[in-house]
Amino acid sequence: xxxxxxxxxxxxxxxxxxxxxxxxxxxxxxxxxxxxxxxxxxxxxxxxxxxxxxxxxxxxxxxxxxxxxxxxxxxxxxxxxxxxxxxxxxxxxxxxxxxxxxxxxxxxxxxxxxxxxxxxxxxxxxxxxxxxxxxxxxxxxxxxxxxxxxxxxxxxxxxxxxxxxxxxxxxxxxxxxxxxxxxxxxxxxxxxxxxxxxxxxxxxxxxxxxxxxx
Amino acid sequence: xxxxxxxxxxxxxxxxxxxxxxxxxxxxxxxxxxxxxxxxxxxxxxxxxxxxxxxxxxxxxxxxxxxxxxxxxxxxxxxxxxxxxxxxxxxxxxxxxxxxxxxxxxxxxxxxxxxxxxxxxxxxxxxxxxxxxxxxxxxxxxxxxxxxxxxxxxxxxxxxxxxxxxxxxxxxxxxxxxxxxxxxxxxxxxxxxxxxxxxxxxxxxxxxxxxxxxxxxxxxxxxxxxxxxxxxxxxxxxxxxxxxxxxxxxxxxxxxxxxxxxxxxxxxxxxxxxxxxxxxxxxxxxxxxxxxxxxxxxxxxxxxxxxxxxxxxxxxxxxxxxxxxxxxxxxxxxxxxxxxxxxxxxxxxxxxxxxxxxxxxxxxxxxxxxxxxxxxxxxxxxxxxxxxxxxxxxxxxxxxxxxxxxxxxxxxxxxxxxxxxxxxxxxxxxxxxxxxxxxxxxxxxxxxxxxxxxxxxxxxxxxxxxxxxxxxxxxxxxxxxxxxxxxxxxxxxxxxxxxxxxxxxxxxxxxxxxxxxxxxxxxxxxxxxxxxxxxxxxxxxxxxxxxxxxxxxxxxx
Numbered sequence: 158x159x160x161x162x163x164x165x166x167x168x169x170x171x172x173x174x175x176x177x178x179x180x181x182x183x184x185x186x187x188x189x190x191x192x193x194x195x196x197x198x199x200x201x202x203x204x205x206x207x208x209x210x211x212x213x214x215x216x217x218x219x220x221x222x223x224x225x226x227x228x229x230x231x232x233x234x235x236x237x238x239x240x241x242x243x244x245x246x247x248x249x250x251x252x253x254x255x256x257x258x259x260x261x262x263x264x265x266x267x268x269x270x271x272x273x274x275x276x277x278x279x280x281x282x283x284x285x286x287x288x289x290x291x292x293x294x295x296x297x298x299x300x301x302x303x304x305x306x307x308x309x310x311x312x313x314x315x316x317x318x319x320x321x322x323x324x325x326x327x328x329x330x331x332x333x334x335x336x337x338x339x340x341x342x343x344x345x346x347x348x349x350x351x352x353x354x355x356x357x358x359x360x361x362x363x364x365x366x367x368x369x370x371x
Numbered sequence: 372x373x374x375x376x377x378x379x380x381x382x383x384x385x386x387x388x389x390x391x392x393x394x395x396x397x398x399x400x401x402x403x404x405x406x407x408x409x410x411x412x413x414x415x416x417x418x419x420x421x422x423x424x425x426x427x428x429x430x431x432x433x434x435x436x437x438x439x440x441x442x443x444x445x446x447x448x449x450x451x452x453x454x455x456x457x458x459x460x461x462x463x464x465x466x467x468x469x470x471x472x473x474x475x476x477x478x479x480x481x482x483x484x485x486x487x488x489x490x491x492x493x494x495x496x497x498x499x500x501x502x503x504x505x506x507x508x509x510x511x512x513x514x515x516x517x518x519x520x521x522x523x524x525x526x527x528x529x530x531x532x533x534x535x536x537x538x539x540x541x542x543x544x545x546x547x548x549x550x551x552x553x554x555x556x557x558x559x560x561x562x563x564x565x566x567x568x569x570x571x572x573x574x575x576x577x578x579x580x581x582x583x584x585x586x587x588x589x590x591x592x593x594x595x596x597x598x599x600x601x602x603x604x605x606x607x608x609x610x611x612x613x614x615x616x617x618x619x620x621x622x623x624x625x626x627x628x629x630x631x632x633x634x635x636x637x638x639x640x641x642x643x644x645x646x647x648x649x650x651x652x653x654x655x656x657x658x659x660x661x662x663x664x665x666x667x668x669x670x671x672x673x674x675x676x677x678x679x680x681x682x683x684x685x686x687x688x689x690x691x692x693x694x695x696x697x698x699x700x701x702x703x704x705x706x707x708x709x710x711x712x713x714x715x716x717x718x719x720x721x722x723x724x725x726x727x728x729x730x731x732x733x734x735x736x737x738x739x740x741x742x743x744x745x746x747x748x749x750x751x752x753x754x755x756x757x758x759x760x761x762x763x764x765x766x767x768x769x770x771x772x773x774x775x776x777x778x779x780x781x782x783x784x785x786x787x788x789x790x791x792x793x794x795x796x797x798x799x800x801x802x803x804x805x806x807x808x809x810x811x812x813x814x815x816x817x818x819x820x821x822x823x824x825x826x827x828x829x830x831x832x833x834x835x836x837x838x839x840x841x842x843x844x845x846x847x848x849x850x851x852x853x854x855x856x857x858x859x860x861x862x863x864x865x866x867x868x869x870x871x872x873x874x875x876x877x878x879x880x881x882x883x884x885x886x887x888x889x890x891x892x893x894x895x896x897x898x899x900x901x902x903x904x905x906x907x908x909x910x911x912x913x914x915x916x917x918x919x920x921x922x923x924x925x926x927x928x
Contacts, residue, residue: 197749238850
């Protein structure tokens with residue numbers, strides 16, 4: 158493998174042994190790696206104690222208190238791309254029941270919401286179109302059952318099927334893994350519903366007693 | 372003009388205005404050509420020649436019909452010799468012009484170097500050399516730097532029909548003649564070949580480069596100008612679609628597509644109507660008996676063809692690898708509602724430096740994958756390809772290195788380029804090769820909701836070739852199909868960060884197409900498993916860097 162002498166070094170030595178060339182390359186690689194590592198390490202002092210979560214960062218949270226029925230508090234997290242994730246707000250009356258939520262059933266209204274599949278990019282054509290008061294699912298507790306509704310008029314893209322086997326997700330993280338469904342509203346429909354929703358601060362104020370004073 | 376003598380002939384016609392005299396520069400060449408012509412003409416059967424001339428076939432068509440190539444001479448020489456053969460007086464100008472038809476019925480004036488040019492102006496060139504001069508001017512006007520050229524000619528389908536009809540006519544009429552039996556009429560060359568032969572040497576001389584396979588193309592496209600034409604043959608061939616006969620526009624589009632199948636030249640036809648032709652008329656593609664054997668089968672031609680002359684270079688490719696140091700630079704130009712996203716783009720920074728050096732028309736940027744605008748591309752860099760359209764100049768290796776240096780020394784240091792060089796078409800295959808299998812390496816700044824424990828290092832490192840299932844991330848769900856994708860995480864490693872118990876650097880290598888951000892934060896549980904689920908807590912990602920794109924192309928040699 159003597160043709161490695163082809164490599165030119167800055168010192169332009171006329172004769173370089175293969176071993177020297179190899180050493181040069183290894184050193185270069187080490188230098189590159191060190192440089193890379195320097196770039197990767199953050200400045201610890203710049204790091205916040207608790208960073209914003211992916212949800213805080215990418216979504217704007219809206220709330221619909223008493224949606225169609227008292228105590229039926231739901232949230233709508235809207236992504237920058239227009240998609241809306243809906244779920245149960247922490248003050249939803251279902252959480253007040255002893256034992257929390259025990260079961261979730263998507264078989265409401267005209268069809269089983271968990272069954273359908275939206276295929277392809279042209280979601281508007283395949284997906285089901287829901288009104289804001291269309292029922293998406295039913296959550297059950299030991300005492301009662303509560304209907305969860307769409308909140309936003311649009312196409313239903315996805316329901317959280319995991320809730321069927323793991324209804325407890327609603328108790329532990331209703332605002333993340335326990336989301337109910339994903340809706341895609343038309344821009345005009347969103348604007349209409351937006352005015353009737355509350356931002357986080359307004360929602361907290363309204364449900365003051367649940368959040369306590371601090 | 373034919374007998375002008377010039378001393379000190381110049382080979383490169385780049386500076387001064389080129390004339391055909393430059394081409395016929397050498398008196399001995401001229402004499403030689405005339406002698407060749409003289410000899411050739413001796414063998415022509417006078418009767419047949421007279422007959423064809425009277426049927427308005429031009430001299431060069433007659434020559435090619437009899438399998439002879441006309442040496443490079445001005446038309447005047449050809450005509451005067453022919454007159455001599457025919458026993459007519461050569462010095463009477465009227466005779467000479469009356470010998471040849473205005474526009475040949477077979478080649479439609481193409482081999483007479485007559486055409487309809489810009490602004491409907493009819494151009495009649497005295498010789499192939501004059502014609503070549505006009506073409507060479509165009510090449511120079513565009514400022515092309517070339518080392519070779521390829522000559523392409525495209526003619527209307529009628530030409531081929533005419534060739535066949537003519538050759539049939541001669542075959543039928545003279546098959547009993549002695550001279551016919553001696554020479555096989557099928558040796559006749561096509562109109563296209565005759566034109567190319569006539570133009571090649573003059574063009575080589577004027578452009579000072581050879582003709583052959585080249586990235587630089589000179590394309591001559593001839594088309595009919597007549598208002599109504601007989602393309603019924605093609606219409607009928609098109610899978611029996613009756614409606615196409617009525618709609619001329621539809622018909623033309625289909626003709627363009629189908630002409631490749633029927634084996635006839637692609638033609639650009641400007642017409643407003645299609646006149647249906649009765650089925651007795653001969654189809655030039657078959658050996659039909661024309662019903663009228665007494666009447667000459669070629670129609671009179673009133674106007675020459677329209678000629679479009681294009682010269683261009685096929686795309687050249689620049690390959691290399693890029694690094695992106697900024698979290699505010701997108702890969703490609705990204706504009707929403709007239710506002711640019713990010714402060715710049717890789718394709719504009721690099722392309723904007725390559726294009727002017729090539730004096731090209733435009734560029735197309737291709738990369739082996741991409742990263743988000745807020746993700747840096749570090750390490751060995753990502754392979755990319757720039758396709759430059761119609762470059763007027765192909766930069767030298769030295770110049771390409773200069774381009775690379777220039778980009779790398781830009782003040783804002785947003786982007787870096789490595790191993791930039793001109794690659795052939797294999798650059799494409801190199802990039803596309805193994806695209807699905809290629810792995811990528813990342814470093815992510817991760818935060819978890821509890822302090823890091825000793826076991827965590829082992830938990831993460833022990834996972835090899837882990838399969839995960841990712842539903843289409845919410846952040847792209849609006850424009851991508853809702854699918855569930857299986858991806859492989861090849862390996863992972865936690866690197867502790869001094870001074871922090873909940874932040875760490877996560878190094879990992881994954882299959883192409885894995886959504887890393889979602890793998891860290893879980894995307895509301897739609898990516899399983901995720902770092903959070905593996906460590907049993909909440910995990911967030913603050914920064915992501917690509918540290919290696921494991922591909923074999925455009926590496927440092």
